[in-house]
Amino acid sequence: MAKPKILLMGPYPDWDLVDLENRYAVHKIYEASDRHAYISEHGPNIRAIATRGELGASAALIQNLPKLEIISVYGVGYDAVDLASCRERGIRVTNTPDVLTNDVADLGVAMMLCQSRGMIGAERWVTDGSWAAKGLYPLKRRVWGRRAGVLGLGRIGFEVAKRLRGFDMDIAYSDVAEKPHAEGMTFVADPVALAERSDFLFVTLAASAATRHIVSRDVIAALGPEGMLINISRASNIDEEALLDALGSGVLGAAALDVFEGEPKLNPRFLALDNVLLQPHHASGTVETRKAMGQLVRDNLAAHFAGAPLITPVI
Template sequence: MCDASTSRHLEVLLLQPLSLHFESTLSKKYNLLKPWLSPLPLNAFLSTHAQSIKAIVSSGPNCRAIENSLLQLVPNLGIVATATAGVDHVELEACRKKGVAVTNAGEVYSADAADFGVGLLIDLLRGISIRQRLKGDNHNHNHNHNLLGSQVSGKRVGIVGLGSIGSHVAKRLTAFGCPISYFSRAPKPNFPSYKYFSSVLDLARENDILVLSCALTDETRNIVNRDVMEALGKDGIIINVGRGALIDEPELVRCLKEGVIGGAGLDVFVNEPDVPKELFQMENVVLSDHRAVTTPESFKAVLELVIANLDAFFSGKPLLSPVLCS
């Protein structure tokens, strides 16, 4: 583990502002470089500090892309430590070629994301926030059958990505008596009671609800397209606590308008913070602004994990949550 006197001389690059507490805690151990405070353009700033930058810390729902062009400006970089679960903003192949390690938030956010996903589902099926919104708009919906709601218990749930978040979702919804099935790259032997599907299309045909909790990759981008939504059916529900681009967003809007599916609970979007304006007018949609994992508990845990990964890297010890090892 790095001691304070040694680590304080190590320069860590931040590509965007972090929370005040996050920055304050990191600055007690490391010399933080903040290019947004410099009058220099980013490239010139990086060139000035090129030899001393050994680590980058990345965080936030709209992380700056860490691409090969940026990596070329910091030749001594050894680690990209992200405070996010997903690393789709990091060009992993470029990091691999340069021998740069990458870490993420590991399983820190899994319980919070699962809680939130189940919360979106309950909210949507029971019409909790929709009723409040309509009440505020003075709408008379006493005889609107669509607002009577539907029970969660017993609904067939298909999970796209039975990783850490997905398995937490499954555990919670099993308590509601929901039969669970899933899609992933391969069957999960640790979950023999859940039915495996090798196709998202087949998963949609056999379920009432799709919960999206997988990572965003080239293979999973737009994994839920119109064909999948048509297979899910007019009463089907989509919950997304993964990444916005897992869904073909324009087709989602069209399918919701046309009644191809029954509704959606969405915490993530393709072009955050922008949200398709049509979604705000729909009574069969519950929206959140990428808040699934924003709890004090998760913030504390991810800060500790980022620091532990940095300490391990600078001490030559194994990383705690490696996505890519150097």
């Protein structure tokens, strides 16, 4: 029996790729010099897409894959997959929730600590000789005992809040409704009001049309010149132009970001700022988590082609 033909939207680690190539006829669109010609040639027989959260699968691509049955997303976010097209054609979609939750929360808290205590600049202060030549490093701000806001108390937001408790922080959150498991946290429905009462605002909600630019110019201004914005969700949740304006003018004190519009080609305005910590979208980037994510992608594909229930279905 011929192997099912699958389309890979981006590179996968070798530990995933070997297994995928053993099970399927793998077509790597990211290696094609002419994607349109590549889809014209291979698209009619593609039955599955393996993609990453930021790459997704567009309506135009889905339209050109008449035999497509399933899209398996390597990541928790699936906002870049055209779900309307999938629902219209009965195409299944899966993602990889839970397995990356704790690593993403870890990085968010680490970014807060690193930026608040100026650790990147402090290392340069040592290595470039400034410590010996100029003396003590400029004073930074403490973390413990301050006020934190969590915008989106889902899996990742809840794990962030758990970690923040260890710093004796006053924690509040916003979500679509008050959460029964949020003991010891204050519910603040309005994101502007949440930002206003926060020293650190963590953005941890899933991206959708409803959440696009939910961190608006007003939210950013409410966080204020002593506040810090930490984004470990999706770039679309933040009005990036408003953020850049606020960081440049001092309306916002600082930011720590793992995601960007148009990444990896981020807006060059970020590179001119000294009050933002930039990370290369690697919140889930540990060996352990990436292996678990890849396994879940492969397990969902295997379940589909075996006619078994999907493990982590989105639709």
